[in-house]
Amino acid sequence: MKGKTILWLSFLMISTSILVSGCTVTKSDSVVSDQSATEKDPYEPVNRGIFSFNQAADKVVLKPAVQGYRWAVPEFIRTSIGNVFETLKQPAFFLNALLQGNPKEAFYVLERTGVNLTAGCLGLFDVATQMDIPAPDNDFGQTLAKWGWHDEGPYIMLPLLGPSNPRDAIGLGVDSLADPVGWRLQHEHAIVYSATAAKGFVKRDKADELLDNLEKSSTDHYAATRTMYRQNRQKKINKVLPESEQAPKAYEFEFEIEEEDE
Amino acid sequence: MKKIILTLVCALWAIPALCADPAIDYMDTLSKEIIEKGVLAQKTNEEKEAFFREKFTTNLDLKNISKQVLGVYWKKATDQEKQDFIEAFTDLTTKTWTDRFGLYQGQDIVFQGTRNAQQKNQLFVDSKINNDPPIEVIWRLRQKDKKYLIMDITVENVSMVISYQKEYTTFLQQHQGSVQALIDELNKKIKNFKYNEKK
Numbered sequence: 517m518k519g520k521t522i523l524w525l526s527f528l529m530i531s532t533s534i535l536v537s538g539c540t541v542t543k544s545d546s547v548v549s550d551q552s553a554t555e556k557d558p559y560e561p562v563n564r565g566i567f568s569f570n571q572a573a574d575k576v577v578l579k580p581a582v583q584g585y586r587w588a589v590p591e592f593i594r595t596s597i598g599n600v601f602e603t604l605k606q607p608a609f610f611l612n613a614l615l616q617g618n619p620k621e622a623f624y625v626l627e628r629t630g631v632n633l634t635a636g637c638l639g640l641f642d643v644a645t646q647m648d649i650p651a652p653d654n655d656f657g658q659t660l661a662k663w664g665w666h667d668e669g670p671y672i673m674l675p676l677l678g679p680s681n682p683r684d685a686i687g688l689g690v691d692s693l694a695d696p697v698g699w700r701l702q703h704e705h706a707i708v709y710s711a712t713a714a715k716g717f718v719k720r721d722k723a724d725e726l727l728d729n730l731e732k733s734s735t736d737h738y739a740a741t742r743t744m745y746r747q748n749r750q751k752k753i754n755k756v757l758p759e760s761e762q763a764p765k766a767y768e769f770e771f772e773i774e775e776e777d778e
Numbered sequence: 779m780k781k782i783i784l785t786l787v788c789a790l791w792a793i794p795a796l797c798a799d800p801a802i803d804y805m806d807t808l809s810k811e812i813i814e815k816g817v818l819a820q821k822t823n824e825e826k827e828a829f830f831r832e833k834f835t836t837n838l839d840l841k842n843i844s845k846q847v848l849g850v851y852w853k854k855a856t857d858q859e860k861q862d863f864i865e866a867f868t869d870l871t872t873k874t875w876t877d878r879f880g881l882y883q884g885q886d887i888v889f890q891g892t893r894n895a896q897q898k899n900q901l902f903v904d905s906k907i908n909n910d911p912p913i914e915v916i917w918r919l920r921q922k923d924k925k926y927l928i929m930d931i932t933v934e935n936v937s938m939v940i941s942y943q944k945e946y947t948t949f950l951q952q953h954q955g956s957v958q959a960l961i962d963e964l965n966k967k968i969k970n971f972k973y974n975e976k977k
Contacts, residue, residue, distance in 0.1 A: 555944070645910050726878075729874060729877050729974065732970070733873070733874040733971070735967065736949045739944060747941070765935060766935050766937045767916055767930060767935070770896065771842070771929055771930070772842075773897070773920070774841065
């Protein structure tokens with residue numbers, strides 16, 4: 517039931533976005549297709565539609581909700597809520613570390629979880645970080661890259677979830693299956709949806725000022741988001757690959773200097 | 779014996795000076811000055827903006843950054859457009875970074891080492907901000923007249939120059955390559971820019 521609802525909701529949002537983008541991206545279609553080819557963004561009109569929908573949803577629902585959450589909940593409690601959600605992500609981190617053939621990271625995940633569940637009062641406090649136990653940073657998208665899916669493919673904008681690509685979108689779906697809230701309470705829809713919404717709040721809350729800063733300083737918010745996501749994502753993919761298979765680092769480009777400045 | 783001791787003392791005295799990397803020294807001094815006199819100082823946003831503008835115009839290679847950011851459109855731009863772009867880009871970058879510095883929460887920045895870039899006179903300085911998790915920041919510098927200039931800042935593999943270049947190229951492609959349209963848009967952003975008051 518939950519899966520069907522999400523599927524239906526996604527279909528509805530994508531359809532709406534296609535209609536919206538069909539109305540808005542007509543004047544510069546040829547220009548968009550030129551740049552789409554260079555930016556590996558063949559669905560750019562659709563993606564821009566979904567991005568506009570996400571921005572509208574953010575302004576109307578998520579941002580006011582986050583502002584209310586910040587006003588009503590003191591910072592130390594917000595930090596603890598964030599810590600609990602971090603703890604709930606550990607099973608996915610553990611499985612991905614094993615699937616990536618990285619037992620050292622898997623061990624750190626176990627150590628981290630054990631410390632935070634005991635000394636950290638069921639994950640409310642992040643004692644592990646204070647003990648300098650490294651925080652894991654992996655996902656199933658990285659696992660697929662490790663298994664040979666190196667080319668990220670076309671850029672896609674997911675409704676409500678943001679920028680992605682086929683490999684990482686599949687990864688996101690697989691990672692969500694490792695969420696303990698989903699295992700234990702799969703028939704308690706209200707709890708599952710509330711937990712998902714709360715996760716969204718916490719994620720948005722952490723990035724609130726940076727997202728605002730990006731929006732007010734960019735001439736094309738969509739293009740700025742696309743390039744930043746891709747560069748940052750490449751770093752995470754490179755992390756799991758041997759050096760010979762890594763993509764060039766974003767900053768190692770040829771910087772031309774004016775001749776009189778040489 | 780006295781001579782040996784004197785030579786030894788001189789050698790020991792010289793070791794730190796020989797080991798010190800001038801590029802790291804430069805970045806360390808600049809970052810401390812920016813944090814102490816700019817980010818953490820009790821100043822209004824306008825005063826901070828004026829301070830950062832002075833630091834940016836003297837330490838960033840704004841002409842070459844602008845050239846790189848505009849890519850093929852730099853050659854097509856008139857001299858006046860180039861000048862106007864550099865000014866608007868400097869203004870918006872100053873405001874953007876003044877606003878971003880407001881998010882600083884006292885983390886240490888540690889400069890770890892330098893690497894040569896492929897182009898002559900250019901190098902990368904690796905650094906880490908002690909955050910949870912740590913943030914990797916790479917500075918691209920070049921030497922001009924025995925002075926360092928910053929050409930790019932890369933945070934977690936997101937290069938400032940590449941990001942602006944991709945963003946502005948997309949904008950220019952949608953506006954028939956009009957650099958003037960981009961300058962107008964930048965000026966609009968500057969005019970409407972509001973500092974984040976949440977701390």
